[in-house]
Amino acid sequence: MLDKKGIAKRIAQELQHNWYVNLGIGIPTLIANYIPEGIDVEFQSENGILGMGPFPFEGEEDADMINAGKQTITPMPGASIFDSATSFAMIRGQHIQLTVLGAMEVADNGDIANWKIPGKMVKGMGGAMDLVASADNIIVAMMHTNKRGKSKLLRQCTLPLTGVRCVKKVVTNLAVLDITPQGFKLLERAPGVSVEEIQNATEGRLVVEGDIPEMQID
Amino acid sequence: MNKLVANAKEATKDIESGMTLMLGGFGLCGIPENCIAALVDKGINNLTCISNNAGVDDFGLGLLLQKRQIKKMISSYVGENDEFERQMLSGELEVDLIPQGSLASRCQAGGAGIPAFFTPAGYGTEVAFGKEVRYFNGKPHILESALTADFAIVKAWKGDRYGNLIFKGTARNFNPLMAMAGKITIAEVEELVEPGELDPNFIHTPGIFIQRIFQGEKYEKRIEQRTVRQRLT
Numbered sequence: 001m002l003d004k005k006g007i008a009k010r011i012a013q014e015l016q017h018n019w020y021v022n023l024g025i026g027i028p029t030l031i032a033n034y035i036p037e038g039i040d041v042e043f044q045s046e047n048g049i050l051g052m053g054p055f056p057f058e059g060e061e062d063a064d065m066i067n068a069g070k071q072t073i074t075p076m077p078g079a080s081i082f083d084s085a086t087s088f089a090m091i092r093g094q095h096i097q098l099t100v101l102g103a104m105e106v107a108d109n110g111d112i113a114n115w116k117i118p119g120k121m122v123k124g125m126g127g128a129m130d131l132v133a134s135a136d137n138i139i140v141a142m143m144h145t146n147k148r149g150k151s152k153l154l155r156q157c158t159l160p161l162t163g164v165r166c167v168k169k170v171v172t173n174l175a176v177l178d179i180t181p182q183g184f185k186l187l188e189r190a191p192g193v194s195v196e197e198i199q200n201a202t203e204g205r206l207v208v209e210g211d212i213p214e215m216q217i218d
Numbered sequence: 219m220n221k222l223v224a225n226a227k228e229a230t231k232d233i234e235s236g237m238t239l240m241l242g243g244f245g246l247c248g249i250p251e252n253c254i255a256a257l258v259d260k261g262i263n264n265l266t267c268i269s270n271n272a273g274v275d276d277f278g279l280g281l282l283l284q285k286r287q288i289k290k291m292i293s294s295y296v297g298e299n300d301e302f303e304r305q306m307l308s309g310e311l312e313v314d315l316i317p318q319g320s321l322a323s324r325c326q327a328g329g330a331g332i333p334a335f336f337t338p339a340g341y342g343t344e345v346a347f348g349k350e351v352r353y354f355n356g357k358p359h360i361l362e363s364a365l366t367a368d369f370a371i372v373k374a375w376k377g378d379r380y381g382n383l384i385f386k387g388t389a390r391n392f393n394p395l396m397a398m399a400g401k402i403t404i405a406e407v408e409e410l411v412e413p414g415e416l417d418p419n420f421i422h423t424p425g426i427f428i429q430r431i432f433q434g435e436k437y438e439k440r441i442e443q444r445t446v447r448q449r450l451t
Binding site: 045046047048049054055057058061062063064065066067068069070071072073081082083085087088091111116119121122124125126127128130133134160161162163164 | 247390440447
């Protein structure tokens with residue numbers, strides 16, 4: 001089974017040279033720490049920076065230099081800064097090659113819910129609805145089950161949707177799965193996790209064909 | 219052209235209860251601190267505020283929320299503010315949550331004379347309720363309308379008395395878009411400079427969009443999430 005860092009490491013293997021990438025808050029943010037050697041990518045943060053770099057050294061924090069999670073950051077050489085409309089032109093105009101975000105629920109048709117629990121928690125969608133409505137390549141990074149052990153990979157989402165039929169791939173602590181017309185297609189198992197464990201933790205339709213390899217993670 | 223006013227009090231003198239305001243900023247980054255403080259002092263209420271976020275409990279728009287001066291918020295993300303969440307869930311505060319990119323474009327459209335536009339964001343979700351759906355290139359889109367405000371209030375790094383503005387870092391965010399969409403737009407700046415000092419090639423907001431400008435004071439520029447890395451020794 002993977003921890004959050006492991007999920008980030010596995011998704012980092014999906015990065016391709018010269019891609020522009022938008023990372024959501026939480027597990028996706030960690031991916032920036034595991035960029036494979038020889039791969040050059042630029043991170044976009046939707047509050048208005050392309051070429052987002054690491055956190056500043058202590059004492060060098062700048063209140064005017066933050067990411068969409070409101071964390072202090074630094075710009076990389078070659079970074080650019082722009083207003084929110086330009087930022088979402090990059091996103092809606094499909095100039096970003098990969099979007100990775102977290103989710104509360106994903107359905108086996110690619111629907112995603114991650115912004116509201118009616119009557120309990122309403123934080124808002126932020127940029128998530130714009131991101132999922134437009135991106136060609138959307139990976140969800142999340143735990144396979146919630147804190148009560150209930151599957152987050154469902155036949156149908158129960159929470160208010162963020163977007164419809166948009167997720168392409170899901171990477172969890174247990175598995176890598178593609179969204180296909182037949183449902184979640186199991187591609188890889190996390191180290192030490194059996195197909196049966198994944199089946200038990202997946203409520204949505206799960207397609208298992210042949211031998212399922214174990215993920216290769218350092 | 220001289221749009222200079224003395225301070226936040228003078229700039230906000232004719233903002234009244236019940237008006238619609240736009241306030242620039244993302245989280246606490248690039249918010250008009252001086253004008254927010256002046257609005258708290260004025261004690262007006264029933265405001266509709268269009269702003270990406272609602273501040274935190276004790277800073278930014280959170281200060282207006284605490285005093286119940288806001289009737290309605292139009293925002294994309296309101297986490298990090300317990301009082302906001304409490305007022306919203308109890309129904310004291312009206313809240314219209316809209317996708318961040320749609321919010322940006324709705325402000326820009328309002329300032330640019332475009333009454334509405336189609337966007338894919340929010341199709342198939344609560345956001346699409348009651349909105350026209352149309353297919354372009356085989357994909358569904360929803361009709362979003364432009365936003366304008368009685369007053370737009372923005373914060374810039376440098377500006378001159380013509381109203382020309384330059385923003386610093388990611389404090390730019392919604393500020394240039396909202397600057398266009400106010401019937402009256404107020405700009406508070408960290409540094410007021412003489413006309414000609416700002417290179418015309420690098421103006422972010424041309425002065426035509428600004429009606430009042432003043433040099434702010436005592437900027438706190440609070441950091442919401444202070445994240446740092448260790449120096450290798």
